[in-house]
Amino acid sequence: MNENPLVQLTLAYPRPAERQLLADLLEIDPDLAGFTTLHAEGHGHGFARASVQEQVSGRAERALLLAVLPEDSARRLVEGLRMRLPSPEIAYWMSPIIEFGRIVE
Template identity: 35%
Template sequence: MTDQPVCLTLIVPRQLRDEVLDYLTEQSDLVSGFTASHGAGHGADVRLQTAAERVKGHADQTAVQMILAESDANGLLDRLRVSFAGTKLVYWTMPVTEFGTID
């Protein structure tokens, strides 16, 4: 069995953004880099934390994506479950069929 690459996506609430990004940077044994972008969370399970979010009708969030070996993604998720227990971080993984750099 091979350790296929996956794209791990984390959806991080605004108030946890800096803490999670710092945490990911510290996990250099598993994470070589990531991309973070602004997101707007919609849906019945999305918690609107501030008056501004309630007026806008969406939660300010950060979407963080990284390409990892599947075993590293699982290891990182295990660490996140311990370090961010109770925060309701949303995540998913998707298989990556190709990954590289255009030089």
């Protein structure tokens, strides 16, 4: 069994926080191999803090960051964000990666 398995770290955060969040992630781990960001909309825990426009539409504008990396690196990133950007507006989760690669090497 792999001692440090790969996980997908997903961060969900308000779109206006993206620039600072990405800068902080790259300061926490300058060797971060890669990630993808997406614009999203959602409804869930903390929706009471949504803007009036978001409450009318029933969805809050969010952004998602997806990164596949070793679990210990993902945990360091989350802990670093807790220290630098302590906010209930930033949610995260980690999912196990069964396999990862490129279609053609």
